[in-house]
Amino acid sequence: MAELHLGQVLEYRGDALVEGPEAVTHRRHGALLVEGGKIAAIGEADDLRADHPQARVTDHGAHLLSPGFVDAHVHYPQTAIIASWGKRLIDWLNHYTFPEEISFADPAHATEIANLYLDLALENGSTTMCSYCTIHPGSVDAFFTAAQARGMRAAAGKTCMDRNAPDGLRDTPQSAYDNSKALLERWHGEDRLSYVITPRFSPTSSADQLAALGALWAEHPDCLMQTHLSEQVDEIAWVKELYPNARDYLDTYETYGLLGENALYGHAIHLEPREADRIKETGAALIHCPTSNTFIGSGLFDWPKRLAEGQRIGLATDTGGGSSFSMLRTMAAAYEIGQLTHKPLHPAQLWWLATQGSAQAMGMGDKIGALAPGMEADFIAVDLASTHAIAQRAARAEDIWEAIFPTIMMGDDRAIAGVWTLGEKRR
Known part of the structure; x- marks a missing residue:
């Protein structure tokens, strides 16, 4: 009826x-x-x-x-470590994130946290999200199974890392490709689910792994690709050390086929002019994570520049580096950052970002x-x-x-x- x-x-x-x-x-x-x-x-x-x-x-x-609400960048495996004290990005990963993600080798733990996260998301009004999983294929299965049971439109992918991560959290270029392809073939387009090709970020992926994932994306260009970009200044310096021939941070992705219309770049706080120009030119999306950017001390998203450039922008909680599951709190933080950058966003802009803006960033604006x-x-x-x-x-x-x-x-x-x-x- x-x-x-x-x-x-x-x-x-x-x-x-x-x-x-x-x-x-x-x-x-x-x-x-x-x-x-x-x-x-x-x-x-x-x-x-x-x-x-x-x-x-x-x-x-x-x-x-x-x-x-549409939450365009989350880490559901970090649900249990949200609101952990006192670390910046690299220390956050080593002290909190990696030890927690190792536990997702246990499918029962992955299932428990996937169900917990999605219940919390729904309680806060989020009906769609784009999530990083862990390197374990079972973490993807757990997330999609839980989302499917709730009738949700959801996107996620196996996080790929083959260096600068502890034992138990590294794959290889070949296994990253093989496992991601198998998961993609299993889940992409099943009910309301979408697979996302997911290198965590350049510091934890070798050039060979980025190239392998770029090749997979070229084979499946309808998929989203998500990663992190220019979140903290010390992260950017580390990328320069690891990729000395790259023109900038974005070039470490662009060189290996990981720049395009269906790309989602989380944070994107400290962009160089060339990076901003290429992102706009290719139609990739920037995902603003305001509670995370302040909680981990990353910096302020440059609203005046990004709006003037006409970038595609989505909004996200970035659970659990972000300090809330709520897109309401996320909108509030985006407003506060807009004030600090002399570009306060109107409530209509904030609400649109949390709904249609994020949906468009994820290529789903015609559906949700x-x-x-x-x-x-x-x-x-x-x-x-x-x-x-x-x-x-x-x-x-x-x-x-x-x-x-x-x-x-x-x-x-x-x-x-x-x-x-x-x-x-x-x-």
Whole structure:
């Protein structure tokens, strides 16, 4: 049976990162008609009720009906080490990340953490994410199996590392290629799942391994490729030592076929002009991870430059270097970084980044990240008065964005009143 969801509704009519609130239509008394796992219609509540009298009605009152959040860069294996104290990037990996990832050789542990992570993501309103797994193929199987059980559109890949990592966390160029190809053939396109070719970053992959993964991507160009780029200045210096002939950090990927339209580069804080030009030219995406960038002390994403360049940008929690599972907290951090770089983002820009912006970065903007006829029915109901502090501020709002902004800045999982994937209630 068709189901009609009533509430406040946001519709995107353009790129809100560029156009701001003018690209968004707000319906105070709106509705979504969901049928067969997709959005069949969107409009005014009274009109849709009259047109579809047989539909089952769910009235969400003043709650905001929004696309589910799309988290474009996470490390689900780091769920248990989130909010660990006092390390910068390289020390973080050696002290926290690598010891935790070694434990994913146990399929039961991988399954436990995959289920825990996805439950936490859904509690916080994230219905899609792009995740790094570990070097163990079983970590990919665990993640995709758990996502499939929840009806989620999800992307992930086996992390590949053949150097500068401890015993138990290194593969080889050949095994990275072979295992990634086998996983790709098993999972890519299965239900709502997408495989992502995943070199962790240049310091942990030899030139031979990067070349092998570049060859695999050339064989499967419809796949995404994810990695890290220019997160910290000492990381960049290390890359220069390891790849002395490279023009810059990006060139360590470009040389081996790991630059293209379906590439996702996490962080991208300290870009050289050539790097920014090539990323824009090829249509690759930058994934902004604001809570991670501040928590690990990496630096400030250069919003004025990146917006002026017209880069494709997604937003991400970067669990667990990021300090929250919440895309609301992530939006708040992006706003704060925008203030520090003299380019504060409007709430419409922030919400768009967390939904359609990240979906477009992942090449899924025609399926998820917006409420429109034909889109997959992944949506959330957001309580814009979820706490006393938020409610008293929202009560003074003069427009929808002033009502939404307190939830962006102070909201958490309590604001997520309901979560649906393919029209099925998950929370």
